[in-house]
Amino acid sequence: MKFPFAKQSTINYFRSAKAHGLPFLERLHGYIYGRWAYHYIGLAGDKAPWWRYLWAPLIFIINRMTPFLPDKGSKVGDPSQKKPTWSDTYHGKAMPLAEATKLVKLNRPVNTQVSEHVLPYTRAREIVLRNPEKIVLLDCPCRAGMKNPCLPLDVCILIGDPFGSFMLEHHPDKTREISVDEAVSILKAENARGHVSHAFFKDVMLGRFYAICNCCSCCCGAMKAQEMGIQMLCSSGYLAEVDTEKCVSCGICGKRCQFLAISFDDGKAVIDEEICMGCGLCIESCAKDALSLRLAPEKGEPLLVDAL
Incomplete structure (x- = not known):
């Protein structure tokens, strides 16, 4: 199937998502999440103009629909299937600096699923890195959505494809490819500023790890959700x-x-x-x-x- 007007990274994402077994609605959700990340994630900030709140009903609907699809390999109506919650679809694992540094230094493909003892969620527990040397620095959508954000903005680190190439192609003014050494330097600098490294996982990002974000409670949407009792973050252990x-x-x-x-x-x-x-x-x-x-x-x- 050909998509003559689509960017190559978009084609790669949809192919990967289909091969992974994501239903069409989840594939579409993933595309929206990445393509309009600053509208989607930025809604948690305080500077969104009124028209961006038109996104809110759409985001609410797709988040409420996709989490209740069964996990891959399970049957609809299976009573043993643990019912996912909102936070099962997107969550972060706090990581001490030493472990976060090791994660960006991975220089070979990794394919594994971690247990619920590590990530206590029903969805998105895989670490599947293809082309792990592809590291992309992204302006943080959470900070970008704030009137007076913590600086610098470029502190979110995407690792591997298809996400790195997708964001590079769709957000060329807010992304750049970086080296492993630069990624480590950013982690250390953010740690020195008092910001927490989280490894983030999302269901529509092929159910896997895709980014390390350096988070502050004043800007980070996931940390704000945590304060309100929505468990989007889990302990480092x-x-x-x-x-x-x-x-x-x-x-x-x-x-x-x-x-x-x-x-x-x-x-x-x-x-x-x-x-x-x-x-x-x-x-x-x-x-x-x-x-x-x-x-x-x-x-x-x-x-x-x-x-x-």
Whole structure:
């Protein structure tokens, strides 16, 4: 089947989506998500002009319809099929800097599905990298949708095809191809600014990992949703803990925590384990080495890149 007026990246996306088994509605959803990302995702911001809110009913409809399609390989009406929720279709996994860095350094194809202990969702749990050396830097749609965004804007890292080429071709003014070294430098710079690295997965992005975003609670739509009780993010699988003998209550870690999980009591930092996501930002900000990460099986398992 030929599409004489379609961009090659669009053709590649639809072919890949069909081969993956996505129903037509999900294929269309994926195209809309990528083609008009700044309208779609930017609606969570505060500077959208009135006409962009015309998108809201469409986005609501396609998000409400596509999540309730059964997973590939399951049967409609199967009582054992776990019913997906809104957040099953799009979610992020917090990652300490070291693991996020490893993820962008992958230099060979990877094809695996991680367990629900790592990503506690019914959909989009695959890490399938084709052409992993294709790394594309994207202006963050969340930050672009804000009147006074955190800067810089170009902090979202797309890895692999067909997504990298799709966004390059459709958003040439907001994307550029970068090297592995530049991607690592961006991760480190964003970490130094106090922003959290998340590996993002989406059902209509072929049910797989497709980007690392560097998120702040003031701009990120997923973090805002998390604050409202919509579970779009999951823990790294670690928890921060405090060595009270070393803590001097300087307050820096509390100011840097994007999840507001650190308070102070009796002159010592206290971690709220219910909301701590184990991102590790606080550890790197502590000059006294009073903070560390520990494995927290009750919060899920880490996404360990070496294990892939």
